[in-house]
Amino acid sequence: MERCLTELESRPEDSAQLVGEIFRAVHTIKGTTGFLGFSRLEKLAHAGEHLLGSLREGRLAVTEDLISGLLRLLDGLRAILALIEATGGEGTRASDEDSGLIAELAELNGEASDEEHAPVSEVAPIAIMKVAEGAATPEPSAAAAQPLVSAGQAVANGDKTLRIDVDVLNRMMNLVGELVLTRNQMLQSGVEATNFPELARRMQPVGNLFGKFPRMVRDLARTCGRDVRIEFFGQETGLDKSLLEAIKDPLTHAVRNSVDHGIEPPADRVLAGKSAEGCVTLKAFHQGGSVVIEVSDDGGGISTDRVLAKAIERGLITSDQAAEMSEREALQLIFLPGFSTAAAVTTVSGRGVGMDVVRANIEKVGGSVELESKVGIGTTLRLRVPLTLAIVPALVVRSGGQSFALPQTTLVELVYVPARDAAQAVERVGAAEVYRLRGRLLPMVWLDRLLGLKNSADSHGFYMAVLEAEGCRYGLVVDDLLAPEEIVVKPLSSVLREIGLFSGATVLGNGTLALILDIAATAARAGVKPVVEEEEQQQVAEVGPSNEESFLVFEDKARERTALPLGVVERIESVPLSQVEYANGRALLQYRGELLPLRDDGRVLDEMESDKSHSEEAAATVLICGDAGAESVQRIGIVVRRVLDVSTGTLLEKDADIGGAKLAMVKDRLTTIFNGFGTAMARGWRDVA
């Protein structure tokens, strides 16, 4: 119904047909309610029918107000229906509201012509349906059938739904699961298998979900003073029913965001050379085993500068971090809890609860969220969810003579260690074994040992699956890798669930069973086991010393190397000498609206000043340093001869302090640590030391 009305608004040229359908529906409702004795409903429906009649006869033009009135009528009818459903009667108390609404409808009607009828059409069929379902009267069912039919015609993409008992559905799911297994078996035996329309019963078109957006966007756009049109693509894309339910809220949120934050007010849009009407596009499509739903708008886009500024203001990141962030990383900040770039909190959004919830909800069902934005062009939010929860892509591995399935979503990469390299590849920290993967130490968990299985001879070396779940990353050592397979997850009995390591079982293509490993639980278990626990501790100990500070090494005084922790250096600027100003004998630099005191321990400026004759455009290299720890960022500039290197180093022991200067070994060369950042810096140093 709503769709019909919003369609009517957007395509007035088709109004004759649409209004006709609506009118018929409302008329039927009116007749039926009268017959059933719901006089209040009848009155309202009558008013609507009246208004629609005028519309049909062309005495009224389709206006926004009129459609709004019709939509309100729809809401009113719904309210009465809910009442009927709850109490069995239509209630008399609220009748005042009705008369207001009826008066409004009449007024709408009267505006253009003498007095006629209008918008109720959509409401009525729904009302009758509910009466049939909820109210006591058995007779309406026959009557209800009629309006249902007309409603079905009225709504362009009427739902073709079927009610199925959940038990029946579950049994069907089981059978379909067997079908998938059979297909896998066929695939293994080399038989060309066509794709089963598997699980199609559980699949529902996302169009069902999109259906409510036209009205929402319309209402929202009016509240926010925007002019927005919504477009859909790929409504027929199927998605598991439970997933559809799960993405409903995130999607609603995303669409709201697009309308409220994304699309600019019409005046701004025109100034920016765009059409006054903004466009929100919902697009659904399949991509590599998952369903992607894109919510894009052609609005103002997200300015990364604003995002960064806001993030710093809210203390989510430091300005140092901000300076290092790529555009993509900066956009990801939007997903942090408590973040909103909206200048003002509106009733619709801007309270900072939003995108983090969107992401959390999507991730809960095993999906992911991406954001793309171009300033002035628009923003695209991409929700990616798996097709279904019951079938997951997995990698089947063997360990200790048994098969196990690892969900692909947790798999980061696979490493093969041949037997001859095994001795060197596995390094020991205490009793624990670690693997050096691109410079990082990865704790190794031997699946067969963890599960107490027989240790098979590793004559051919071993495979390591690098897994990541709930923040733990580790290498799971297995004997062999089998094929990746789509597996149907079967629940385990409670006794086996209590083991806590397996999230289910599945039947493989060769007919054998494989247990599905719960990656997060396995990680936890590996940490609990005494042997592995030691490993974890050692791991931490190992990280400690290796976590050396990074230094920016530069030369200020001639022949001396000085270093600054990389964290405090914000930028390296080349400043023309002419911009360096002096006040009170101190060198100052105007930098981004701030007055930076310049430190020139090596008298570089004086030297350059005297050399000025040689080149007119002499420029000094200035390190812009800020202390992020302080409340208000205190920046200074350090004039250096040249920047040498960025390197890691270790601070020397305290007793190495000579005359207040701290020394460090950086790349085996003695380096003075610049100290001149005041107390805040000293604190920072203590942390480093």
Added chain:
Amino acid sequence: MKIVAQHAEQVHDEDDSISLCSMFAGNESFGIDTGKIREVLGKRELQKVPMAPAFVAGVVPYRGDVLTAVSFRALIGLPDSSEAGCVLVLEDDNGQERFGLMVDSVGGVVTVNSRMLEANPCTLDSRCKWLFDGAYKMQSGLMVQLDPQKLRPSRLAETGMFRQGTSGEIA
């Protein structure tokens, strides 16, 4: 001869006669009411479940479900057999829980009179006393009657009697 005559008599007595499916574990024979048995799957290689309680023989696929199979040998304290066992599918009374039972082999169906059930000897160890309903005197020897209700994996786990068992074999 006398026993046979008695037996024939009992078959006529509809109320008291029950049919038991006989099965073997070690040298003993056991019987379970045929009405409680859904299916006999025959010899199966079970998928073992690491870290599972000792009484769990493994898991077995059955009609789209994965059933947990109880090892009867482990329950009565016998060591694991080297040969694959026979798997029966049992169901609890209200059909909520299905599970497998692994025994050495399955015999035939015998009809007995439930009044002929002899109580467990008082010297039986506590585990078996809990597990066995009693024994029938058959021509070939004694047949112990089992109650499928007590063989449910969840029930076995609840009792805690079979926790320790022979779990050593895994480690």
